[in-house]
Amino acid sequence: MLTLLSLVCFLVCSDALVRVPLYKVHSEDHTLLARSRLEKRAKVDVTLRGGATLYGEITVGTPAQPFRVLLDTGSTDFWVTSDECSRSKEACRKHRKYKSSDSSTFEKNGKKWYTLYGSGFFAGFLSQDVVEVEGLKVQKQTFAEVIQFSKVFKSEVFDGVLGLGFPRARHAAPVFQNMVDQKLVDQPVYGLWMNKDDSASVGGSLTLGGYDSSHYRGRVTWTRVIEPAHWKLSVDSVMFGNVDVTAGCEDCREVVLDSGAGKHVWAPKEAHKKIVEVTGARLYEDTEVNGEVHVVDCNKVDNLPVFYITISGTKLPITPQQYIFKQMYKGEEICELGIGSYSVWVMGEMFQKKYYTLYDYGNQRIGFAQSV
Numbered sequence: 001m002l003t004l005l006s007l008v009c010f011l012v013c014s015d016a017l018v019r020v021p022l023y024k025v026h027s028e029d030h031t032l033l034a035r036s037r038l039e040k041r042a043k044v045d046v047t048l049r050g051g052a053t054l055y056g057e058i059t060v061g062t063p064a065q066p067f068r069v070l071l072d073t074g075s076t077d078f079w080v081t082s083d084e085c086s087r088s089k090e091a092c093r094k095h096r097k098y099k100s101s102d103s104s105t106f107e108k109n110g111k112k113w114y115t116l117y118g119s120g121f122f123a124g125f126l127s128q129d130v131v132e133v134e135g136l137k138v139q140k141q142t143f144a145e146v147i148q149f150s151k152v153f154k155s156e157v158f159d160g161v162l163g164l165g166f167p168r169a170r171h172a173a174p175v176f177q178n179m180v181d182q183k184l185v186d187q188p189v190y191g192l193w194m195n196k197d198d199s200a201s202v203g204g205s206l207t208l209g210g211y212d213s214s215h216y217r218g219r220v221t222w223t224r225v226i227e228p229a230h231w232k233l234s235v236d237s238v239m240f241g242n243v244d245v246t247a248g249c250e251d252c253r254e255v256v257l258d259s260g261a262g263k264h265v266w267a268p269k270e271a272h273k274k275i276v277e278v279t280g281a282r283l284y285e286d287t288e289v290n291g292e293v294h295v296v297d298c299n300k301v302d303n304l305p306v307f308y309i310t311i312s313g314t315k316l317p318i319t320p321q322q323y324i325f326k327q328m329y330k331g332e333e334i335c336e337l338g339i340g341s342y343s344v345w346v347m348g349e350m351f352q353k354k355y356y357t358l359y360d361y362g363n364q365r366i367g368f369a370q371s372v
Contacts (some may be wrong), residue, residue, distance in 0.1 A: 017210045018185065020134050022054045022071065022194075022201030054194070054203045054259070054349075055158040059132045060143070061103030067096050069162040071206055073192070073231050074135055074258030074346075074361070076167065076174045077115055080160035081143030091154040092195075098145055105130045113144040120150025124326060131175060133162075136184045136208065142172035147288040161260070164190070164206075164359070166228045176208070176361065185209030189361030193371060194353045205325055216356035216369035221314040225364040236313065238271065238345070241305025245274040255309070255345040257357060257366060262348040265323070266342035279304055283336045286330075294337040296324060309351075309354055316368060318354060 036199035055068040058252060061082060067080050083099040085092035100106040107128040114123035124146040131141040146160070167177050167346045182189045191211035194204040205212065220324040235253050238246050248254035249270040275281075296304070304320035338350050358367030 012048065017212060018054045018134050018136055018208040020206040020208065020214065021202050022056055022069070022204040022206060023068075024195075024201060025196075039360060049096055056133070056162070056206060058162065060098055061129050062105040062314075063102075064132060065096070065098055066103065067098070067159040069160045070158045070259035070260050071164060071195045072161050072258070073164045074256065074260050075161065075163035075336065076165040076171050077144070077161050078141070078144045078172070078175055079113070079115075079122070079124065079144035079165045081149075084145065085147040085149070087148060089149065089154075091149040091151070092147075094154055095159045097159075097300070100127060100129070100145070100249050103129055107275065109142060111189055112302060114148075117150060120152065121148065122146050122150060122153075123148040123355065133175070133208070134180075135159075135330075139174055141175060141184060156257055158298070163328075164259070165230060166225075166361075168229055180206065180361070182248045183217050188359050190356070191215070191359065192357045194259075194349055195372065196353050211356075211358050211367075215372060218370045219314075220358060220367040220369045221312050221316070222360075222365050223312045225366060228255070228364055232344075232357065236310040237308075238267075238308070239308040240275055240278045243274060243278050243305075245271040246276070251344065255347060257321070257352070257359075258346050259346060259352065260350035261346045263325070264338050264340050265318075265348055265350050266340045266346035267343055271345075272339065272341040275339055276337070279337060284296050284334065284336070292341065297336050298326065298333055298335040301326075307339075311368065314368075316355060318351065322350060322354060 029136045034345040056071045057066060058069055059066050069080070081092065083097040083267045085097065087093055109126040109128055110352060113126050114121065124144050126142055127145050128140050131143070133137045140200070163174055164176055165174065167173055177189065181187050184211045189210060191207040192204065193212065193215040205215065218305050223366055226232055226234050233255050235255050237244050238252070249268060252268045252271045265306045276294055281296050281302070284295045301320050301324050306320070307318040307323050309316045323338045325338045327334055327336065354371060355368045356371040358369070360367065
């Protein structure tokens with residue numbers, strides 16, 4: 001357990017913290033992020049139209065080669081686009097590429113690597129090099145050079161993914177684990193803030209080695225991680241008004257925190273059916289819309305129930321104005337239900353904009369506080 005002195009230090013000793021700004025770029029078709037990392041072959045719903053990609057900036061190699069990466073709490077994967085990808089592919093041409101022959105610190109691995117997202121297959125091979133994140137230089141970091149991409153990758157602004165999950169068997173050590181092992185951070189913890197202001201160019205901040213108390217207020221609610229492979233926790237209940245949507249559902253109280261899951265919250269299928277009933281949502285019928293999208297009457301949004309997630313006895317509310325996404329589509333105002341259907345609860349940007357998330361890597365627990 002953390003000592004009181006250690007707790008105070010990583011909560012308030014801001015001079016020791018490393019802050020990684022997250023930049024926001026809006027895209028028309030935001031499908032890669034609405035993906036399955038937890039069940040490798042699953043197909044999940046996607047957004048009605050558009051979205052925003054949050055990415056951080058890192059470098060790989062010596063001299064430094066810059067990349068934009070999706071900072072992803074939902075995986076341990078770390079990959080960037082390789083210079084060995086085919087220039088005939090648009091996804092290859094559009095992204096920054098790692099060139100191993102230009103780096104004096106490159107070390108060959110060569111082991112084949114692949115991963116599956118809801119949007120498709122990514123494959124390449126492993127390499128090793130220096131990785132720098134806001135001045136923190138991680139030595140001998142193993143990562144994947146990707147040469148095969150899902151076709152939707154061409155529309156994404158980032159060049160790769162940097163996973164912030166726990167170490168997993170048969171996977172290379174994640175970047176943050178190596179930061180801890182190489183004593184580059186003071187504490188094995190990090191904090192994630194997502195900006196509520198959608199018009200701001202800076203979409204958030206990842207704080208390494210501690211938590212940034214300027215981004216939250218009030219008491220922190222802590223809970224244990226129940227599956228170290230992911231940032232997965234157990235909740236007491238999930239309510240829509242007076243309706244417990246987890247009632248009678250054995251697996252409906254497991255929640256995963258995933259910064260790469262897009263702007264939605266994803267609910268287990270049984271819970272999602274109840275949410276659709278409680279909100280009066282209906283399927284939006286349009287042949288150009290990918291996946292199932294539910295909408296509500298825009299005139300009734302203010303009368304919808306509050307969405308409560310209770311964790312360790314603390315109610316964390318999300319209002320209908322936050323879980324309903326208003327947008328224009330083909331000249332019509334659409335009010336989309338921002339809760340999709342999946343196998344477990346997955347908390348994306350909607351939840352993480354409302355609550356600052358404190359990831360205690362060393363003690364395998366997660367904290368939540370009101371975001372400011």
